[in-house]
Amino acid sequence: MNTSTRKQNKKSSIRLADIAKETGYSLATVSKALNGRADVSEDTRQAINAALNKYGYSRKATVGKNQQLIEIVFQDFDNVWALEVMRGTIREAKLHALSVITTEGGSRKHPDSSWIDNMLRRQTAGAILVFSNLTRIEQNKLRSRGIPFVLFDPFGDPEPTTLSVQADNWTGGVSATRHLLALGHTRIGIITGPGEMMCSKARHDGYTSALAEQGIEADPELITEGDFTTPGGYAQAISLLQQPNRPTAIFAGNDLQAMGVYEAARQLNLRVPEDLSIVGFDDVQTAAFLGPALTTVKQPLQDMARTAVRMLVEAMKEGDVLQPHVIMPTSLIVRGSTSEPHAANRAKQRR
Template sequence: MAAGTRRQTKKSSIRLADIARETGYSLATVSKALNGRADVSEETRQAINTVLRKYGYSRKATTGKKQKLIEIVFQDFDNVWALEVMRGAIREAKLHDLSVITTEGGDRQHPDSTWIDNMLRRQIAGAILVFSNLTRIEQNKLHSRGIPFVLFDPFGDPDPATLSVQADNWTGGVIATRHLLALGHKRIGIITGPEEMMCSKARLDGYTSALAEHGIPADPELITEGDFTTPGGYAQAISLLENPHRPTAIFAGSDLQAMGVYEAARQLGLRIPEDLSVVGFDDVQTASFLGPALTTVKQPLQDMARASVRMLVEALTTDDVLQPHVIMPTSLVVRNSTQQLDE
């Protein structure tokens, strides 16, 4: 095999974990060094760069007007969830001398039809698409101009060649349901997100898996489909709670839906958590200020946004992204909206 071929093979197969293992540094340190973070010593940076050169990993030039602007595409920008994403992106972009702009429009599956051409005229460096994806033609337009994009919490199963960042939604569904089961709840309702979304399916699968661990079959009467909004959460909670054999706990697939559950419980004269335990998902900034403070699954939205920006920077400055698909861990934040079920 020719030397050039060997180098290309190594280059295409090297990953972040390989660099960390060979240098002895953590994944976080390697990522910081690759992204030019100031909190990495020059000695560490040189050691990591030496290994990168060994595998034929080279950086692209970063000159040019378009390198200064990142665009985030939302279906809508009218809630605290979107704000959390923006906060993380802006903070990370600032470290790389980048600015962030937003576009609102389209639906969960695709941006507005005029977005791609308008974006090209804006000469952005890269794009973060929240939920939605692009057609093959649109992807080719970006690739031909050297504009990378990242799918944030992708709507469906992303193409292996597409950069993506998401949370471990299945584990989130498991730990939320296990928490309620540990408190003695057996009739646990769930308000999912749109059934066609990958994150909704994963959270529902986690819920049913946790029930199965305790020998409890999933009851279709306790499973409702929401839309990740507060009005949707309210409407679905009303349908669950007006049932004569109502659930004693509800797992809402988002904190916004959990807020709707709170309002439904208030209107029906149910106290949280005395009469109804509630668990949300996301841990948006307002979750801890609800009355009572919301127990929820923390989806690290700001960290996910920061990782998305770092991936764009890496795609702009190197020939390969070492970690093209990031799945971030979820964790349970226990507050005051859940309690032991009184038998």
């Protein structure tokens, strides 16, 4: 028997009782820590995890028959944005002989708590979480079972040890606003996404930075918070466009909100782009087929999803990922929804 075989046999023979003896904790406490239970202190959990790692306790064995199954968790799956993410996920998963299961539930900030327990029962090999943050307890549950996860467009600022992939939202916000400024617009409204979301903040910061470059102070009356939905974009656009000195252009925080702006402009008898220029964010499939076609910031959703799958595969095989945080570039796609403001609108902007 060679040395590597002896070491492997030693690892496979390690029991939780041995870990309990090594650490001085009860078998029940070791089991709780392994399963990410909430009633175990962080210090205790770290000590037990260190012993598990020291003796090579194999957690990947819990993945079992579903080791070729990954899970992607959406807040909801009722829009084209989610479809683009799903397309990229499935296409990349096929290349690695992986199957994909989709779960819907919870809020933008946090998936429904029942999902994680259901996932553990399914013994999924890895997970992609869209617009989410996990609590420390939930992270420990997944890590204790050897299940890697990637935050896709994370809700907040991810921890250094958490895998994540996102777009360069700040640069996207800058390029959208610079485009409108270059056309001659100075009263530029913005409909952000939810204010607590990291991507919303970054796009808004890009907008204010581009204005500042031209010596323009952001006007609070032109800034409104949306919810990344088409009805929300419509409602916020109606509010902006009914002001006495309305904006001549609107930067919508995503394409779904931009669609709502189109409808608001139609109901108020404003022509796009003659009376109102509109810029979106994402470049979902339908953006090019609006009338007129939407100028937007392309967020490489399918490429981001494919990257998230590759990160999972790397984590499943190697344990560590070479680049745990990936920020992918955005680009401005100019179409028919933006133009120079008409003379009457330029006069209003100077007032």
